[in-house]
């Protein structure tokens with residue numbers, strides 16, 4: 046830019062600036078003329094403040110000559126950069142002005158505060174006195190954080206939260222008049238007494254009155270008010286079997302017509318036999334017919350045995366169910382060892398059984414109903430709109446309503462387990478109706494709340510029999526047989542179950558123990574109570590052999606039963622004093638059921654777990670997760686303890702090697 050151009054621009058700038066300042070001064074004069082008086086009335090110092098602002102405006106404008114000198118602004122005679130300052134000034138003078146939005150063309154309008162003097166005065170009088178200070182906000186307060194258990198309980202099934210907790214030490218004498226026993230008929234009470242039962246155990250005191258208590262629970266023929274289902278969690282050996290056998294016997298023996306009225310589903314054949322025995326003992330002389338279906342005979346044979354009355358539901362049931370079951374006489378269904386059975390998807394048995402207990406629905410949404418001639422017809426479900434009135438209408442053709450339907454009983458489900466599943470999906474698969482939970486659980490400590498107890502169940506911290514003493518022995522893998530021999534001999538054990546991880550290791554261990562015993566016999570170093578009789582009990586054996594062996598063990602002809610987990614659930618042999626986990630269980634449920642074969646019905650019992658060194662960390666963490674590590678004490682066995690057994694043991698090992706090398710060659 047040359048000098049001449051520069052001076053012309055500067056001149057223009059100066060002119061524009063002058064014009065702008067003059068226009069601004071005029072505006073200010075006008076404003077002052079209209080509002081000065083009102084300002085003087087409302088507050089002092091406003092004028093001074095305003096002056097300050099103005100001067101600051103001016104300073105600002107001076108400090109921005111480029112903007113002010115911009116020809117665009119100069120042509121419009123408007124000082125745009127100064128505009129945003131206006132609301133600030135007005136807020137202090139007139140609240141009404143402050144609230145007014147500023148238009149783009151405000152410069153053309155007469156300013157609001159340029160009202161005549163009288164109006165301004167009136168406005169000032171009406172204006173509320175401005176507050177001296179803004180009201181202070183309440184300080185933010187933080188509510189107490191919810192407790193850990195409250196958080197953990199969130200989202201849980203309501204039925205679980207409302208569970209009834211039962212003290213495991215509660216017992217009620219059979220002769221008393223408490224609800225738990227007064228609802229049981231004299232006949233059944235006499236029978237129980239004959240069986241040596243004089244008190245009701247904790248789980249029985251809770252479940253029996255619930256099932257026998259009111260007519261709703263007893264009757265399944267109340268389609269609009271069916272009984273509630275129940276889920277029972279109680280420790281091993283706490284008497285869950287009688288908790289359902291007694292009420293079922295009471296309810297079913299009142300029925301005159303014999304037909305399949307209840308179904309008990311169990312996971313193994315041995316358990317089917319055991320539960321059948323309990324039913325037969327309790328229901329003796331009551332006319333109850335008890336059938337079993339264990340898949341041992343042909344389907345037709347088992348079907349013929351079970352059914353006199355051929356209802357469609359039964360066909361479905363037998364067709365589908367190859368898992369073992371005990372069927373006794375309408376659909377009151379008991380699932381014992383519920384968690385295992387639910388987890389087992391064998392032949393989709395659960396869906397099949399559930400379907401068999403409901404009227405079947407055709408794919409078009411019609412229900413197959415039975416008409417008077419016992420033929421099956423696909424009829425649309427009536428809408429059930431006051432059907433009683435339809436029949437009273439004179440001359441109306443017959444309309445099929447739900448009054449014409451065959452009255453189907455509802456199905457009540459009773460679930461029992463020492464390790465009841467908390468898996469919501471699995472529980473949901475059972476279609477439970479308004480389930481009532483009973484939890485028999487030892488209190489962790491006296492101060493533990495109901496929430497904490499429920500949490501224990503939810504977190505699978507299963508309750509153990511209070512009479513159980515637990516130990517673990519950490520050792521090298523190769524030393525396990527020797528450790529077992531030491532335990533058996535040093536403690537004079539005669540009634541024990543020894544659990545291994547497979548049928549194969551069961552038979553190998555039995556061989557070794559047998560060789561050991563025979564060598565001890567011949568070397569003459571046996572002490573007088575020796576002569577341990579050991580047998581294997583695993584899936585390698587046929588059903589008949591297993592039954593014989595079990596009988597011999599019960600009669601103590603066999604001292605030690607080396608077994609796979611086949612026998613770990615439900616089997617009730619009262620004299621089992623020791624349970625040895627020769628191979629440590631890999632999950633807590635398995636541990637609970639194994640050790641639960643001893644310390645039953647209030648008796649004492651010992652559980653020993655041999656833990657290989659490399660497994661020790663896992664085993665301990667499993668116990669810790671179940672909040673049970675403190676209950677399992679460590680037992681140490683020294684080399685010195687083992688030394689006397691060594692000669693016989695080495696001889697037994699040699700014999701075993703011989704046998705296996707011969708069978709492999």
Ligand SMILES: Nc1ncnc2c1ncn2[C@@H]1O[C@H](COP(=O)(O)OP(=O)(O)OP(=O)(O)O)[C@@H](O)[C@H]1O
Nearest residue numbers: 242244245246281282283284285286463615617646
């Ligand atoms: N009220 C009672 N009085 C005396 N003994 C009882 C009583 N109730 C049950 N028993 C006995 O207690 C033992 C254990 O009962 P049961 O087999 O029903 O236990 P459980 O809770 O089903 O155990 P598990 O979970 O291991 O199957 C059985 O021998 C049974 O006869």
